[in-house]
Amino acid sequence: MTGPKDLDPSSRRVMIGEELRHARERADLTQQALGELLFVSGSYVGQMEAGTRRILPDMAERLDETLATGDFFARHCKKANRSRHPEQFAEAAEAEALATEIRQYGALLIPGLLQTADYAHAVFLDYQPTAPDETIGELLAARMERTRLLDNPTKPLLWAVLDEAALRRSVGGAAVMAHQLHHIAALVRARRVIVQVLPFSAGGHASLHGSLKLMYFDDAPPLSFIEAPTTGRLLDDPATVARNELSYDLVRANSLTPKQSLALIEAVAHDYGHEEQHP
Structure with missing residues (x-):
């Protein structure tokens, strides 16, 4: 499993990943435990927290529901997923x-x-x-x-x-x-x-x-x-x-x-x- 680290505040995706880690820890869940609730691996959760994986719209909604974060991830991940690349x-x-x-x-x-x-x-x-x-x-x-x-x-x-x-x-x-x-x-x-x-x-x-x-x-x-x-x-x-x-x-x-x-x-x-x- 991945561990916390000082994340680059200039990256919107990394900042959202840091918020995900905080929300998970507030819910007293390990990466593996949260992954089981979301039907993904603990590694996948770690990659979202590190900013190396996008949090897609359906995943953002599931995170908000599972972690009781209102619509935080649904709102912010849409902007974070904008890209100049194909x-x-x-x-x-x-x-x-x-x-x-x-x-x-x-x-x-x-x-x-x-x-x-x-x-x-x-x-x-x-x-x-x-x-x-x-x-x-x-x-x-x-x-x-x-x-x-x-x-x-x-x-x-x-x-x-x-x-x-x-x-x-x-x-x-x-x-x-x-x-x-x-x-x-x-x-x-x-x-x-x-x-x-x-x-x-x-x-x-x-x-x-x-x-x-x-x-x-x-x-x-x-x-x-x-x-x-x-x-x-x-x-x-x-x-x-x-x-x-x-x-x-x-x-x-x-x-x-x-x-x-x-x-x-x-x-x-x-x-x-x-x-x-x-x-």
Whole structure:
């Protein structure tokens, strides 16, 4: 179970989580006991208290009823759940911002936290070719806001495994790809992130189903996130998270070393730069 901690008052969701913890303790309930009343796990309650899980409208109403808090959670959670991110990814993005460690495998695309603005813009245009500029601009602004997590010199720890396909797929053209890969190399050389490449020569592997993200927290159990077009699932079941951890570890074990990976990333970036100069 998670324990109390000094919560960041700048985050509305974290503040609501603190209020949930106080209300639960006033009712003399453990996280497990409250979870049983709500038909969720004690871990889920802990994640709501830590702010790593959204309190959805139906859950907010059940909390108000169970903890006799009037309409406090129903009123405040509606505002707290507003997000600039697509609905299927909003909860994962919010959890990501609170994580102390993120482990991620990028199957076909560079992971969002590592993307440059030009690369992200090309991704959004490819995904929504008829979307108006305003929509693309909003998506891009939200994506770039996420990347600012790496402005912190130490947290979160990001360990990314990139499939070689993500390096070789020319999203946005040679110039965009050259800049994108140089950006990743710069983060690696600054010792801000750890990056490995899963080469084509590795053949089949444990995450052929697609990309995978794991998030770890100081005061809540880990979460895993599985994403597909127009949908995403944030998972907290311990057995499922453990299985995804094993998949990530197997992918990492079959990858190039960090030094070998950096050399490959920079070599591919050089190739893109040469392609741009000599189309």
